[in-house]
Amino acid sequence: xxxxxxxxxEIAKSxxxxxxxxxxxxxxxxxxxxxxxxxxxxxxxxxxxNARTKAIEASIELQQLLNGNVNVMIPDTNASSMRAIYxxxxxxxxxxGEEISYSELADRCDLYEHDLxxxxxxxxxxxxxxKEARKGYIQHxxxxxxxxxxxxxQNVMALIFEETWPANAKSGYSxxxxxxxxxxxxxxxxxDRAKRFSSSMATTSESGMAALAKLYxxxxxxxxxxxxxxxxxxxxxxxxLAQRFPHLNFVVQDLPAVVAGSEMSGxxxxxxxxxxxxxxRVTLQAHDFFTPQPIIGAAVYLIRYTLHNWSxxxxxxxxxxxxxxxxxxxxxxxQDHMLPEPGTLSLLRExxxxxxxxxxxxxxxxxxxxxxxxxxxxDMADERLKLMSAKRLEExxxxxxIVAALEG
Ligand SMILES: C[S@@+](CC[C@H](N)C(=O)[O-])C[C@H]1O[C@@H](n2cnc3c(N)ncnc32)[C@H](O)[C@@H]1O
Numbered sequence: 001x002x003x004x005x006x007x008x009x010e011i012a013k014s015x016x017x018x019x020x021x022x023x024x025x026x027x028x029x030x031x032x033x034x035x036x037x038x039x040x041x042x043x044x045x046x047x048x049x050n051a052r053t054k055a056i057e058a059s060i061e062l063q064q065l066l067n068g069n070v071n072v073m074i075p076d077t078n079a080s081s082m083r084a085i086y087x088x089x090x091x092x093x094x095x096x097g098e099e100i101s102y103s104e105l106a107d108r109c110d111l112y113e114h115d116l117x118x119x120x121x122x123x124x125x126x127x128x129x130x131k132e133a134r135k136g137y138i139q140h141x142x143x144x145x146x147x148x149x150x151x152x153x154q155n156v157m158a159l160i161f162e163e164t165w166p167a168n169a170k171s172g173y174s175x176x177x178x179x180x181x182x183x184x185x186x187x188x189x190x191x192d193r194a195k196r197f198s199s200s201m202a203t204t205s206e207s208g209m210a211a212l213a214k215l216y217x218x219x220x221x222x223x224x225x226x227x228x229x230x231x232x233x234x235x236x237x238x239x240x241l242a243q244r245f246p247h248l249n250f251v252v253q254d255l256p257a258v259v260a261g262s263e264m265s266g267x268x269x270x271x272x273x274x275x276x277x278x279x280x281r282v283t284l285q286a287h288d289f290f291t292p293q294p295i296i297g298a299a300v301y302l303i304r305y306t307l308h309n310w311s312x313x314x315x316x317x318x319x320x321x322x323x324x325x326x327x328x329x330x331x332x333x334x335q336d337h338m339l340p341e342p343g344t345l346s347l348l349r350e351x352x353x354x355x356x357x358x359x360x361x362x363x364x365x366x367x368x369x370x371x372x373x374x375x376x377x378x379d380m381a382d383e384r385l386k387l388m389s390a391k392r393l394e395e396x397x398x399x400x401x402i403v404a405a406l407e408g
Contacts, residue, residue: 007062014055021048032128034096036142038150042146078355079165080362081122082305084111085129086157090120091147092141099137121342122354132342170376178217183363186259209240211393212304212335215401223247225299230289230322231306234262234272235282238302242278251295253287260286289318293325301326304335312377319381323406331388332378336392338400339370345396353398371400378404 001009021044022029030040041052064072083089088109094100102120106113120138123129129147130138146153179186187194218241221227229238229252238250252259252274262273262284274282287294293301301322307315322332337353345353357368369377375387386404 004062004065007058007065010058011055011062012253014051014058017051018048018055032131032141032143034140034142034145038142038146078122078126078358080358081119082127082129082157083161083165084119085123085144085147086161090116091129091144094140096140096145096148099134099139102138105138107347114367114373115361118354118357122351125171125233125343125347125351125354135207135342176389184255188255188362189257191257191260192261194255206240208335208399209237211397211399212237212401213241213244215391215393216300216333216403218245218248218322219262221245221248221299224249226251226295227300227302228253228298229304230287230318231303232292233258235274235284236272237304237323238282239274239278242281243275246281248281250282251298252282252284253289254284255288256286259284289321290314291321293321296325297327298325298330299327300331300333300335302335307334307337307377308336308360308368309364309366311364312380315366315377316381319378319385323382323385326406328406331403332385334374334402334404336397336402337368337398338374338392338402339368340398341370345398349398356398371402374402374404382406384408 019029021027022040025295028035028037028040030036041049044052053249064337075348090105090109093105102117105115106116109116120130121132124131124138127143128141131141132138141149141302147157177186187197223319227238227241227248227250229235229250231254232238232252233254235250235252238252242248242250261271274284303318310318319332326332337356339353339357340350343350353368358367360366367373371387371390374390378385378387384406385404385408388405390400390402392400
């Protein structure tokens with residue numbers, strides 16, 4: 001028997017004892033519903049409390065083993081949804097047992113509907129605070145009912161969000177680096193750190209690049225076509241595509257500090273250089289994507305995991321410069337996160353992507369987007385720019401390859 005089996009057996013045995021206790025004593029089983037007792041174990045005898053502790057401990061260890069040694073030490077810093085629920089007294093805005101639409105609730109809390117929705121959808125999958133039984137409408141759960149009704153729980157939240165959390169949160173990027181600048185502006189004046197930062201992107205997910213190679217028909221582009229990789233760091237994605245599609249040329253654009261020194265290859269192991277077999281077809285160019293696009297009429301403008309760093313106004317501005325440079329039949333290919341319909345991914349995947357959405361909110365004041373949000377963003381950039389297709393990398397994936405082109 002492995003440790004995994006031992007733990008699973010321990011969980012099964014202790015849970016059986018606990019569950020049996022509830023049924024033989026005619027007590028309600030623990031649940032997230034509003035009818036559930038605040039503390040199902042309040043009057044349980046010590047042997048049942050012990051069984052409960054054993055089941056919890058075994059499930060924590062099992063979860064940690066299954067998660068692995070990296071995930072086990074990543075702190076859970078994403079408390080912004082609970083903080084917003086506390087601060088805007090969201091649980092108090094509608095009665096227990098009734099449902100309310102996001103738009104009505106947003107009015108009552110004086111928040112943007114799309115921000116309220118993202119905060120609540122994360123709280124649903126992470127904290128079981130609220131539920132969305134019908135799309136677009138939320139109801140209370142046992143936990144949100146407590147937030148609405150229990151003074152002692154409200155005091156606990158006040159302690160966390162007024163006293164402890166602000167102190168933790170003060171280790172943010174600006175404070176840590178003693179700068180009022182955003183991460184990218186700060187790195188622009190620290191070329192060595194900028195290069196390492198961008199090179200760390202080169203170590204991310206080979207499978208994501210493979211999906212990009214597969215989900216867009218690169219081979220259909222005519223020989224000699226140019227692909228502009230906007231915000232392409234030091235060219236790891238373009239190099240990957242260049243190795244697979246020898247008929248294409250790539251221009252990788254990024255901030256000057258990032259691309260600096262890219263022509264001298266290889267003297268620093270920690271920094272990514274385009275491999276020599278494709279160096280003649282992958283050119284690096286310093287370019288700020290908030291200025292007019294210098295490469296006119298490229299077949300494809302590729303933007304990978306970059307638009308999600310920017311709020312709609314900035315993302316639309318960046319896209320508009322591409323629209324101005326695009327030939328009538330050119331295309332914009334985006335690989336980025338695409339938020340799922342609620343409840344359509346596994347709980348863990350949905351937690352991950354909604355957690356990322358809130359990180360985008362606190363780090364960049366930006367957002368992850370649903371398919372309709374992507375279409376809306378293209379429209380905001382230019383009303384002729386249409387979403388042509390959006391394909392998830394694989395079933396259940398939180399990322400997609402999205403193609404946009406000019407209509408007509
Ligand atoms: C999250 S990384 C994505 C890198 C790469 N596209 C990938 O898929 O791995 C975002 C990139 O955008 C670049 N970037 C940020 N602001 C920029 C700007 N104003 N102009 C050009 N590039 C910028 C960053 O330096 C960084 O390399």
